[in-house]
Amino acid sequence: MYGLKTESSFDAAHFLTDYHGKCENLHGHRWRVVAYLEQADLQTEGTHKDMVIDFADFKHALRDLTEELDHSFVVEEGSLMPKTLDCLREEGFTLSMMPFRTTAENLARYFFGKLAEQGFPVSQVDVYETPNNCAIYRA
């Protein structure tokens, strides 16, 4: 089995709905996202011969995904009143609406799904919320 790994980071704001503690308040993280690909065989011909895939394609795909969330407010759908969302948008804030509670675990599954949708043979995504705390989603 062959594997590739790349990583990218994004800075964003969030809060955890129904969390009893300081994380219920709006705060920010520099989330670090590490993605892994696994494939039994290497490509056999052309420019990608003896590669799982080109590192460039992999790193750009992950970077594009983290870039979409960078410097935004990552909001769980239904967690704020529509009028609050309207006001934030009117103020010019960028909102990234997510259909899940914005935990590191769910963000790991989100990036996993987005890479898989694009055809990458993704096997695992790690999301670090702090340098020491990491959530893992695996196939």
Ligand SMILES: Nc1nc2c(c(=O)[nH]1)N=C([C@H](O)[C@H](O)COP(=O)(O)OP(=O)(O)OP(=O)(O)O)CN2
């Ligand atoms: N399993 C999970 N636990 C927690 C998550 C999560 O996504 N998955 N998220 C949070 C909060 O987002 C919170 O911001 C994390 O806070 P904390 O662990 O306290 O991190 P700090 O950087 O503030 O750490 P300090 O040690 O207080 O500096 C909570 N739990």
Ligand SMILES: [Zn+2]
């Ligand atoms: Zn947090």
